Amino acid sequence: MADSPESLAALQQQFISALFNPPGTVTCPEIAGEGGLDAEQRLGIYRNSAQAIHREHLKVVYPVCGQLLGEAFFSQLATYYSRHFPPASAFLSDYGGQLAEVIVEHEKLQPWRWVADIAQLEWARHYAWHRPNQPASDWGRLAGMDAQQQAGLRFALPASATLIRSRYAIHQVWSAHQQGSEQAFADIVLEQGECVLVWREGRQVFQQPLDEKVCSFLHYAEQGKTLAEIVALQGADVSGVLARCVAQSWLVLKDD
Amino acid sequence: MQYCGIGLRFEHIDQVLNERPAIPWLEVISDNFMQPGTVQQDYLLEVAAHYPLSLHGVGLSLGSMEPLNQAYLTQLKQLADTINPLRISDHLCWTNSHGVHSHDLLPLPYTDTTVQHVADRIKQVQDYLGRELVVENVSSYLQYTHSAMPEWVFVNQVLEAADCGLLLDVNNIYVSAFNHGFAAQDYLAVMPVERVREVHLAGYSDRGTHLLDTHSQPVSDPVWALYQQFLQTTATPVPTLIEWDIDIPPLEILLQEAAKADALLLATHPQPVPDKSHG
Numbered sequence: 224m225a226d227s228p229e230s231l232a233a234l235q236q237q238f239i240s241a242l243f244n245p246p247g248t249v250t251c252p253e254i255a256g257e258g259g260l261d262a263e264q265r266l267g268i269y270r271n272s273a274q275a276i277h278r279e280h281l282k283v284v285y286p287v288c289g290q291l292l293g294e295a296f297f298s299q300l301a302t303y304y305s306r307h308f309p310p311a312s313a314f315l316s317d318y319g320g321q322l323a324e325v326i327v328e329h330e331k332l333q334p335w336r337w338v339a340d341i342a343q344l345e346w347a348r349h350y351a352w353h354r355p356n357q358p359a360s361d362w363g364r365l366a367g368m369d370a371q372q373q374a375g376l377r378f379a380l381p382a383s384a385t386l387i388r389s390r391y392a393i394h395q396v397w398s399a400h401q402q403g404s405e406q407a408f409a410d411i412v413l414e415q416g417e418c419v420l421v422w423r424e425g426r427q428v429f430q431q432p433l434d435e436k437v438c439s440f441l442h443y444a445e446q447g448k449t450l451a452e453i454v455a456l457q458g459a460d461v462s463g464v465l466a467r468c469v470a471q472s473w474l475v476l477k478d479d
Numbered sequence: 480m481q482y483c484g485i486g487l488r489f490e491h492i493d494q495v496l497n498e499r500p501a502i503p504w505l506e507v508i509s510d511n512f513m514q515p516g517t518v519q520q521d522y523l524l525e526v527a528a529h530y531p532l533s534l535h536g537v538g539l540s541l542g543s544m545e546p547l548n549q550a551y552l553t554q555l556k557q558l559a560d561t562i563n564p565l566r567i568s569d570h571l572c573w574t575n576s577h578g579v580h581s582h583d584l585l586p587l588p589y590t591d592t593t594v595q596h597v598a599d600r601i602k603q604v605q606d607y608l609g610r611e612l613v614v615e616n617v618s619s620y621l622q623y624t625h626s627a628m629p630e631w632v633f634v635n636q637v638l639e640a641a642d643c644g645l646l647l648d649v650n651n652i653y654v655s656a657f658n659h660g661f662a663a664q665d666y667l668a669v670m671p672v673e674r675v676r677e678v679h680l681a682g683y684s685d686r687g688t689h690l691l692d693t694h695s696q697p698v699s700d701p702v703w704a705l706y707q708q709f710l711q712t713t714a715t716p717v718p719t720l721i722e723w724d725i726d727i728p729p730l731e732i733l734l735q736e737a738a739k740a741d742a743l744l745l746a747t748h749p750q751p752v753p754d755k756s757h758g
Contacts, residue, residue, distance in 0.1 A: 226588075260689070264688075313538040
């Protein structure tokens with residue numbers, strides 16, 4: 224073949240396509256067979272290697288999903304995932320955020336769709352760990368505001384935080400699968416929905432199941448509603464909820 | 480005197496920070512620490528306060544036909560300007576095409592076009608970073624029908640054309656030699672010693688039909704022998720690193736491997752000169 228930038232680009236396109244497709248479906252004629260291995264077998268070494276890198280990454284990010292689905296099936300799921308969502312970032316840590324979608328849509332996982340919410344929780348933990356640090360808001364500013372200014376306040380979740388409202392007991396299930404847990408999986412009522420906040424402070428990731436009032440407050444805050452709008456939706460007694468969210472670092476001021 | 484460093488992985492960071500073992504320098508995978516203002520970078524800055532660091536990347540994709548990733552380069556430069564590393568290195572390979580990233584080190588065809596393309600990109604990176612880039616020879620499991628030169632010629636031509644440093648991975652030479660049936664000693668003998676800024680040592684896995692560069696084992700005896708061959712050609716010691724990335728053992732095992740490399744280095748160079756490239 225011609226030695227040109229165009230041919231090198233074409234080779235790389237074929238090669239990368241072959242890595243993320245089943246064996247034999249994309250060929251690279253420029254690859255030589257040698258020794259006891261033909262060209263497809265040699266390409267297969269790279270396919271297996273890339274798959275192993277991504278599978279191991281997903282196993283680290285989704286340890287509870289791995290336990291729930293079993294190692295063998297999770298490995299198959301990782302391969303399925305890489306074919307549907309090939310990595311789009313140079314950083315491996317960005318890879319894997321659509322596993323919940325894949326679980327929901329996977330034909331064999333229809334009875335296990337609830338595991339998608341566990342995947343969402345585990346991705347939120349991974350996301351929290353990798354998001355940039357964020358300085359705390361200056362809540363002392365509120366003391367100098369009049370009632371009208373306070374009513375117009377808008378909030379946001381911290382950059383590391385994800386709020387998950389699930390129809391399932393995701394925090395309990397996750398906790399039951401941690402080393403040394405006293406929570407028995409079999410005792411959990413799966414359909415007992417939970418609202419869970421995941422966030423990071425310093426070098427530690429936290430997750431907290433929330434009561435409905437706090438969950439709704441954070442949900443409205445995340446939507447960008449003003450304090451007055453939240454009061455209108457939740458009633459005048461949100462001051463205690465707001466104080467708790469501020470004390471726990473679950474909120475930042477939107478304009479910070 | 481110690482001269483051999485280790486690849487620092489997350490599994491050992493807390494122990495290194497708490498116990499501060501005597502290690503002359505550490506190397507990190509820069510990609511894991513590049514994003515500014517993250518907890519990962521906080522850790523790295525803490526480590527950098529106690530140890531000289533080398534930044535070793537896997538994401539520059541020097542051989543890719545895609546444009547260089549400017550966002551990646553910007554973060555790498557910011558990090559380098561912050562910690563002033565001993566060296567910045569990446570690999571003679573490609574990793575991405577048409578928006579898809581393999582996160583694996585993929586082989587290049589060894590042609591005149593590839594030499595020119597890779598050298599041009601290395602020069603661009605060096606110009607942007609304002610520092611020398613050190614490039615590593617990779618393990619390979621296949622060759623291309625249109626390659627016009629052996630790997631050792633390709634490596635030499637790229638180094639000359641780009642005027643950059645070489646990170647000589649001795650294990651990679653051994654693995655590729657086994658996989659492609661050439662003599663590792665011959666490859667090593669034509670490496671330009673004056674351009675070697677760092678040596679990597681690691682362990683491979685034997686998969687029967689081929690060797691796989693897994694960094695999951697102690698350094699093998701044949702690789703130690705090749706390292707000794709290389710040491711005989713050097714006038715002064717070259718910084719050497721033990722890499723271990725899979726089935727990572729206790730830190731003490733890595734330090735034992737480093738001590739073994741130090742012993743070989745000191746046997747060849749009884750009065751090693753301290754690495755003065757830091758600072």
